[in-house]
Amino acid sequence: MSFYGLVDGSEKSLIHFLDQLSGVDQVGAEARAAMLATRSIKTSSKKWAIETAISMVDLTTLEGADTPGKVRALCSKAVRPDPTDPTVPSVGAVCVYNDMVEIARTHLDSIGGEHVPVAAVSTAFPSGRASMEVKIQDTQDAINAGAAEIDMVIDRGAFLAGKYGLVFDEIVKIREVCGGKAHLKVIFETGELVTYDNVRKASYLAMLAGADFIKTSTGKVAPAATPPVVLVMLEAVRDFYSMTQRRIGVKPAGGIRTTKDAIKQLVLVNETAGPEWLTPDLFRIGASALLNDLLMQRMKMSDGYYASPNYVTID
Amino acid sequence: MATKKPSRIDVKKTYKLYINGAFPRSESGRVFEVTAKNGNFVANPALASRKDLRDAVTAARAAQSGWAKATAYNRGQILYRIAEMLEGRSEQFESEIALTSHTTPAKAKALVSEAIDRWVWYAGWSDKLQAVSGATNPVSGPFFNFSISEPQGVVAVASSESFIEFSDAVAAAVVSGNTAVVLVPGGLAVPAMSFAEVLATSDLPAGVINILTGSLDELAPWAASHMDIDGFDITGIQKKKHGALKEAGAENLKRIHSFGSGKTPTRILAFMESKTVWHSVGI
Numbered sequence: 202m203s204f205y206g207l208v209d210g211s212e213k214s215l216i217h218f219l220d221q222l223s224g225v226d227q228v229g230a231e232a233r234a235a236m237l238a239t240r241s242i243k244t245s246s247k248k249w250a251i252e253t254a255i256s257m258v259d260l261t262t263l264e265g266a267d268t269p270g271k272v273r274a275l276c277s278k279a280v281r282p283d284p285t286d287p288t289v290p291s292v293g294a295v296c297v298y299n300d301m302v303e304i305a306r307t308h309l310d311s312i313g314g315e316h317v318p319v320a321a322v323s324t325a326f327p328s329g330r331a332s333m334e335v336k337i338q339d340t341q342d343a344i345n346a347g348a349a350e351i352d353m354v355i356d357r358g359a360f361l362a363g364k365y366g367l368v369f370d371e372i373v374k375i376r377e378v379c380g381g382k383a384h385l386k387v388i389f390e391t392g393e394l395v396t397y398d399n400v401r402k403a404s405y406l407a408m409l410a411g412a413d414f415i416k417t418s419t420g421k422v423a424p425a426a427t428p429p430v431v432l433v434m435l436e437a438v439r440d441f442y443s444m445t446q447r448r449i450g451v452k453p454a455g456g457i458r459t460t461k462d463a464i465k466q467l468v469l470v471n472e473t474a475g476p477e478w479l480t481p482d483l484f485r486i487g488a489s490a491l492l493n494d495l496l497m498q499r500m501k502m503s504d505g506y507y508a509s510p511n512y513v514t515i516d
Numbered sequence: 517m518a519t520k521k522p523s524r525i526d527v528k529k530t531y532k533l534y535i536n537g538a539f540p541r542s543e544s545g546r547v548f549e550v551t552a553k554n555g556n557f558v559a560n561p562a563l564a565s566r567k568d569l570r571d572a573v574t575a576a577r578a579a580q581s582g583w584a585k586a587t588a589y590n591r592g593q594i595l596y597r598i599a600e601m602l603e604g605r606s607e608q609f610e611s612e613i614a615l616t617s618h619t620t621p622a623k624a625k626a627l628v629s630e631a632i633d634r635w636v637w638y639a640g641w642s643d644k645l646q647a648v649s650g651a652t653n654p655v656s657g658p659f660f661n662f663s664i665s666e667p668q669g670v671v672a673v674a675s676s677e678s679f680i681e682f683s684d685a686v687a688a689a690v691v692s693g694n695t696a697v698v699l700v701p702g703g704l705a706v707p708a709m710s711f712a713e714v715l716a717t718s719d720l721p722a723g724v725i726n727i728l729t730g731s732l733d734e735l736a737p738w739a740a741s742h743m744d745i746d747g748f749d750i751t752g753i754q755k756k757k758h759g760a761l762k763e764a765g766a767e768n769l770k771r772i773h774s775f776g777s778g779k780t781p782t783r784i785l786a787f788m789e790s791k792t793v794w795h796s797v798g799i
Contacts, residue, residue: 420688505741506738506741506742506743506764506767507570507573507738507741507742507743507744508743509742509743509744509768510577510744511743511744512743
């Protein structure tokens with residue numbers, strides 16, 4: 202088998218490929234991300250950024266306490282984030298646990314939200330500690346229930362132990378289960394990978410194995426989607442595009458709660474990967490509280506005065 | 517000319533804002549100059565921007581439910597402790613007020629003593645408000661009917677340059693369980709930021725009182741229209757500007773009041789709402 206002609210699927214070729222990647226300049230990456238975070242986005246650019254960010258949100262609820270009612274409410278919000286203003290775009294997707302996929306899909310279809318896909322977290326999310334059979338079944342269940350996007354976690358223990366082949370094979374197998382029916386997002390949990398070098402290696406490993414998206418975190422571990430980590434991942438998708446002519450998406454998730462944070466992410470995308478990535482097909486933001494802040498900032502821009510959380514829905 | 521060698525280098529204080537229990541600089545990086553009567557430089561307090569106001573309101577909103585849930589007794593204790601802390605640092609306040617409000621040391625001393633007494637006076641009101649303003653209402657039916665006063669939420673205060681009026685406005689706003697965003701103009705910025713240090717050491721939860729120094733003309737319209745501010749004490753603002761502020765505050769039915777000088781419980785009740793509860797008799 203050949204993966205983009207870069208590796209042949211064997212652990213040996215994979216290790217050879219990952220070893221020839223250059224290390225990340227930690228100080229440089231942090232300084233670059235901090236510098237880009239100082240960009241000031243105002244007036245019409247800010248309005249565009251807010252609306253683009255809304256369309257990129259993967260509106261997420263991943264709690265043990267999720268109820269069908271809460272998932273339905275979240276779906277209604279995903280289709281029409283601000284019920285008083287139909288010009289606000291729908292979000293990128295609704296992201297839920299496996300067993301909630303059917304409830305979400307049915308509700309979305311019944312309220313005119315056919316265009317909003319349902320993403321399911323899969324492969325023993327969030328720890329990834331289960332047998333391969335369980336992970337495959339988990340993914341199959343989600344797809345059968347109507348999930349159009351699969352957010353799988355990698356086995357961080359195997360990755361940190363250097364068993365790159367194992368991690369690679371898992372992604373390849375889940376990719377096969379997804380087939381043409383579902384997009385595959387691969388979650389690294391960058392907070393557990395510790396170094397930027399590992400983030401870069403994991404990015405290439407996942408892209409080679411067939412990921413459509415690479416995603417920073419589960420949202421259960423801090424630190425999550427820090428700007429330098431996202432920068433390293435965006436550099437990886439940019440360079441991967443020049444090697445293979447295929448654009449892979451990036452999804453930061455966890456810790457992005459304010460409009461300011463979201464706009465910083467968009468600046469990172471534009472300046473690192475390029476404006477081609479500024480679309481919900483190639484960039485998503487995994488969040489729950491962020492959407493309310495985006496809506497409040499949008500209200501502030503259209504009304505001319507500061508908004509109150511009393512006027513947006515409680516998730 | 518004979519030069520006198522200073523014994524040590526002056527340790528100048530940087531005046532910042534007081535938001536959410538911390539002392540950040542203004543987001544805008546701006547400052548303004550406060551001078552003494554003879555025109556000598558005193559300090560460069562921060563000139564707060566509308567974004568500082570927005571941050572202060574976020575902090576005040578987050579702190580409000582906890583502060584309102586604290587027992588009235590506890591709130592009274594904390595206000596009394598603010599008075600204690602003020603008393604311990606009264607000399608500093610006297611000299612700062614004499615310097616920045618261009619008054620004599622004797623008058624400044626009297627003023628600080630009065631301000632401390634006001635804090636004690638308002639502290640005492642915390643557990644007496646319900647007795648004075650609440651009621652069991654007579655109704656024609658087998659029901660108990662109670663009216664209970666509850667804090668409104670976040671109250672903005674535009675203070676005058678007098679330290680006593682500042683104390684009146686802030687104490688009256690927070691004693692009932694509201695949280696406050698206080699806008700402080702001119703030379704009062706210097707004692708107000710020393711007062712923030714008093715607050716930081718008086719067991720007052722972070723965010724209950726937030727102090728922004730700068731221009732009332734710049735900040736008051738933003739406070740008046742802010743949808744997450746429930747009440748606005750505009751005593752420190754000229755009468756002719758009240759109309760425009762009240763108009764801006766109409767969108768969220770903000771209570772906008774100004775008060776005469778002197779301490780009065782009506783000032784506390786002005787930012788409280790009456791909740792009426794029906795309860796059947798015999799159950």
